[in-house]
Amino acid sequence: MRTVEWDNGGVKMIDQRSLPWTLEFARLETAEAVAESIQNMTVRGAPAIGAAAAFGMALAARNSPADSIEQLIRDLRLSAETLKAARPTAVNLAWAVDKLLAIATSGEFKRVDDLRDVLLTAAQQIADEDVAINSRMGRHGARLIDEGATILHHCNTGSLATVDYGTALGVVRAAFEQGKGIHVLLDETRPRLQGSRLSAWELDQQGISYDIIPDTAAGYYMSKGEIDIVLVGADRVAANGDFANKIGTYQLAIMAAAHAIPFYTVAPTSTIDLSLCSGAEIPIEERAPDEVTTPYGNPIVPPHFKARNPAFDITPHRYLSGIVTENGIARPPFDTNLRRAVAGDQL
Ligand code: MRU
Numbered sequence: 001m002r003t004v005e006w007d008n009g010g011v012k013m014i015d016q017r018s019l020p021w022t023l024e025f026a027r028l029e030t031a032e033a034v035a036e037s038i039q040n041m042t043v044r045g046a047p048a049i050g051a052a053a054a055f056g057m058a059l060a061a062r063n064s065p066a067d068s069i070e071q072l073i074r075d076l077r078l079s080a081e082t083l084k085a086a087r088p089t090a091v092n093l094a095w096a097v098d099k100l101l102a103i104a105t106s107g108e109f110k111r112v113d114d115l116r117d118v119l120l121t122a123a124q125q126i127a128d129e130d131v132a133i134n135s136r137m138g139r140h141g142a143r144l145i146d147e148g149a150t151i152l153h154h155c156n157t158g159s160l161a162t163v164d165y166g167t168a169l170g171v172v173r174a175a176f177e178q179g180k181g182i183h184v185l186l187d188e189t190r191p192r193l194q195g196s197r198l199s200a201w202e203l204d205q206q207g208i209s210y211d212i213i214p215d216t217a218a219g220y221y222m223s224k225g226e227i228d229i230v231l232v233g234a235d236r237v238a239a240n241g242d243f244a245n246k247i248g249t250y251q252l253a254i255m256a257a258a259h260a261i262p263f264y265t266v267a268p269t270s271t272i273d274l275s276l277c278s279g280a281e282i283p284i285e286e287r288a289p290d291e292v293t294t295p296y297g298n299p300i301v302p303p304h305f306k307a308r309n310p311a312f313d314i315t316p317h318r319y320l321s322g323i324v325t326e327n328g329i330a331r332p333p334f335d336t337n338l339r340r341a342v343a344g345d346q347l
C-alpha cells in the first residue's frame with residue numbers, strides 16, 4: 001500500500017488525519033485540491049508531499065484547457081506557485097514541482113498532449129524512485145544499529161511520510177528485517193502527535209517493539225543510559241549540514257550531545273538544498289495556534305488563550321554524527337561530503 005499514488009485520473013492518498021483509528025483514503029482531481037491536502041496535512045512528511053505535488057502538477061497539465069505549449073506552461077506555473085506555497089519548509093515539495101516545470105520548459109515538446117503524458121510519467125517516476133531510494137537508505141543506515149539497540153525517534157518518518165518504506169523509520173525497518181532485536185522509543189511529537197498516532201501505528205503493524213514516550217521524557221531516558229542512538233528525518237538540509245526537522249529535534253540533538261549519544265538524520269539527496277549555505281536561510285513554517293490549544297478539535301484550554309506553533313526547528317550540523325543518504329552516510333566535513341552525495345558519489 002502506497003501513501004500517495006496515481007489512481008485513474010486522480011491522486012489517491014492515505015488521509016493521515018484519521019489515523020490510527022481508521023484507514024481512510026482521499027482522492028483528489030485538481031492541483032488546488034492537492035495543495036490543500038498538503039496544507040491541511042492529509043498528506044505530510046517531506047518525500048510524501050514531494051510526490052503528491054508532482055502528481056498535482058500532472059493534474060494541472062491534464063485539467064488545463066491549453067491548446068498551445070506556451071499556454072500550458074503558463075497554467076503550470078500558476079499551479080506550481082499554489083503547490084509550493086502549501087508548505088514552505090520541506091524542500092522536496094519545491095524540488096518535485098521544479099523538476100516537472102523544467103521538463104515543461106525544456107523546449108523538447110511541441111504537442112500539448114505529449115507534454116501532459118510526459119509529466120505524468122515523470123511524477124510516477126518520482127514516486128517509484130522514492131521507494132527505491134528509501135530502501136537503499138535503510139540498508140546504509142542499518143549498519144549503525146547494533147543488536148539489542150534502543151533507538152529514539154521523533155515525529156513520523158516511516159511509510160506514511162514517504163511513498164513507502166520510510167527514511168529514519170526505514171532504517172529501523174531494515175535493521176528489524178535483518179533480524180536485529182531492537183526497541184524504539186517514539187516521541188509522541190506534539191502538537192500533531194505524528195509519533196504516537198502515525199509512527200506507533202506503523203511499528204505496531206510491522207511487529208517492531210516500541211513504546212510511545214512524552215516528548216519531555218527523552219532527556220530522562222538518555223540520562224538513564226537507555227538510548228543507544230537517535231534517528232530523525234529532515235525536511236531540508238543546507239549545504240553545511242544544518243537541517244530543519246519537526247519542532248523538538250534541536251533540543252534532542254543538544255541532549256544527545258550532552259550524553260555522547262550518536263545522533264543521525266536520514267534524508268534522501270532530494271532533501272539537500274545546496275543553494276542554502278546554512279540553516280539560518282531555511283524558511284520555518286508557523287502553523288495555526290489552534291493546533292496547540294485545540295488538538296484535533298479537542299480544546300485543552302479556553303479559546304482565548306494564546307499560543308505559538310512553529311512546525312520545525314533548525315539543528316546545527318555540529319550536533320550531527322552523520323547524514324544517511326541513498327548514496328551512503330555523509331560525515332563531517334558536511335560541506336564537501338554532501339556535495340559528493342548529491343553528485344551521486346558513493347560515500
Ligand atoms: O509536519 P510534518 O509531519 O510533515 O513533519 C514531518 C517531519 O518533520 C519529518 O521528520 C520529515 O518530513 C522527514 S520524513 C521522511
